[in-house]
Amino acid sequence: MTRIKPSLFILLVALTLGLIWDLLFYGKPLGVSVFLFVLLLIAALFTLGRIKGMWPVWRNLWLLIPLLFFATMVFIRANPFLTFLNLVACLASLALFVHFYAAGWVERLGLIGYAFVPLKVAGNALVQPASLLSDSVDLEAARERGNRNLLPVARGCLFALPVLLVFGCFLASADLVFAKYVGDFLHLKFLSDLLERLWRGFILLVIAWIVAGGLAYALNRRHPPDDEGTLEKALGIVSRVVGPGFVEVAILLTSVNLLFLLFVWIQFVYLFGGQANISAEGYTYAEYARRGFFELLTVSILAQGMILGLHQIGRREKDWQRHIFNALSSLMVGLVLIILASAFQRLLLYEAAFGYTQLRLYSHVFMVWLGFAFIWFLGTLWFRPNRFAIGAFVTCLGFLVTLNVINPDAFIAKQNLARYETTGKLDAYYLTQLSDDAVPTLVWKVGQITGEEQRILTDHLYSRLGRKEMQYGWRRWPAFHLSRLRAYKLLVESQR
Numbered sequence: 001m002t003r004i005k006p007s008l009f010i011l012l013v014a015l016t017l018g019l020i021w022d023l024l025f026y027g028k029p030l031g032v033s034v035f036l037f038v039l040l041l042i043a044a045l046f047t048l049g050r051i052k053g054m055w056p057v058w059r060n061l062w063l064l065i066p067l068l069f070f071a072t073m074v075f076i077r078a079n080p081f082l083t084f085l086n087l088v089a090c091l092a093s094l095a096l097f098v099h100f101y102a103a104g105w106v107e108r109l110g111l112i113g114y115a116f117v118p119l120k121v122a123g124n125a126l127v128q129p130a131s132l133l134s135d136s137v138d139l140e141a142a143r144e145r146g147n148r149n150l151l152p153v154a155r156g157c158l159f160a161l162p163v164l165l166v167f168g169c170f171l172a173s174a175d176l177v178f179a180k181y182v183g184d185f186l187h188l189k190f191l192s193d194l195l196e197r198l199w200r201g202f203i204l205l206v207i208a209w210i211v212a213g214g215l216a217y218a219l220n221r222r223h224p225p226d227d228e229g230t231l232e233k234a235l236g237i238v239s240r241v242v243g244p245g246f247v248e249v250a251i252l253l254t255s256v257n258l259l260f261l262l263f264v265w266i267q268f269v270y271l272f273g274g275q276a277n278i279s280a281e282g283y284t285y286a287e288y289a290r291r292g293f294f295e296l297l298t299v300s301i302l303a304q305g306m307i308l309g310l311h312q313i314g315r316r317e318k319d320w321q322r323h324i325f326n327a328l329s330s331l332m333v334g335l336v337l338i339i340l341a342s343a344f345q346r347l348l349l350y351e352a353a354f355g356y357t358q359l360r361l362y363s364h365v366f367m368v369w370l371g372f373a374f375i376w377f378l379g380t381l382w383f384r385p386n387r388f389a390i391g392a393f394v395t396c397l398g399f400l401v402t403l404n405v406i407n408p409d410a411f412i413a414k415q416n417l418a419r420y421e422t423t424g425k426l427d428a429y430y431l432t433q434l435s436d437d438a439v440p441t442l443v444w445k446v447g448q449i450t451g452e453e454q455r456i457l458t459d460h461l462y463s464r465l466g467r468k469e470m471q472y473g474w475r476r477w478p479a480f481h482l483s484r485l486r487a488y489k490l491l492v493e494s495q496r
Helices: 006-025 032-051 058-074 080-099 113-136 139-174 176-186 190-220 230-242 246-271 275-280 285-289 293-313 319-354 358-382 385-406 408-423 428-432 436-448 451-470 482-494
Strands: none
Touching (some): 006 113, 058 080, 080 113, 113 385, 293 358, 358 385, 358 408, 408 436, 428 451
16 A cells, blocks of 8 residues: 655645635625634644654643634624634644644744744745645656647547537437537636636645745754844844944933933823822812823833834943843833823723724723733843743733633623713714624614604614624624624614
């Protein structure tokens, strides 16, 4: 019995996964299909690794937790932007898992590496299938056999054509249905379906090609486990030559710290100090507090980028220079945390006055996790400078996990309706733009709303049910979606 080459086996597995991808995704909305396909990819990688006698690096298997979590959230949450973020997180987690499956430690990956690794995996996924094909098939022999057999095939087609025409005419005269099919064929009506099938087959082969390359890269990757920070090391060498000196860095940090100190002092005197001080300056508390939160958030992000950049490229040859840099950076981190607290409070006041939106909610959650990133940076700055990247990565995961747990659209609907009960103010039109995640809250609370707002929401729920009843794609099993199904059942019950 002929043994299948490992490269050919990888190609066959990838082609099978391409066929499954076509079954799960082509022409269907996203749903449980994402989770199923991710499971199949993981199973294929583990199976091929076992056949090859290769075991994964166990300390990197925690990457499967965010990968499976975000794949699960795709069919639990219906918010389009959150679904997009979940898909991006799935791809990023999958790329990291593929890269670190057989070698290396995730913790040693530098900050730049988290952007570089997915690109490296994608590049190898596109290139490596070519070597798999050349190793699996003798292309030269196949070309010779093809050239040798091409002329007989052409002669056979020429002989068969007139015979088919003669028999086809007689059979078409004998049967009306057969004649209809022959007429459709002669009028080239099959071309529309043929083009779609060719396009579908092309996409299937592209997916199979990428999967084969990813599997091959994961199984063939070998390198010393300490080379994960190569880019950071190279950047460090360059910074020692052309990077700013200690004096320039110290002046920049000191100047910005003084500016931040002045702003923080104003926050304690006015924003955190109560309404009396603000009134004394001629402003109302609402005028002063309900603005500037996005500007302050931008300042915090820019400050984080500046500190990281200076930490990476600034020259500090002596210990006392490193200590002064760390002290100035720590002071800036403390001031930025106060600025973040100011932005957080301003946004709370703004939401209390005007209600929640997705952007405001995302900004709120982002502020919290950005604060954790600053605190983590403060710890790594003094004790483990090469461990900031893993903390930043976990912070990004935490931000997205928090959004999924909160369920943004349902949270926004709940908070805005609670605000309506106390203030009588409601942007009903904005609530109609939320996804199916908000439908349960709207169905349960619409009876407690009066006036024009109730009419807007009632008409919206009725029209949403009509759209769902006309759409069947989301009901097919590969596109099963928990939030869509729950919303549909509640809408049906509400119309009885």
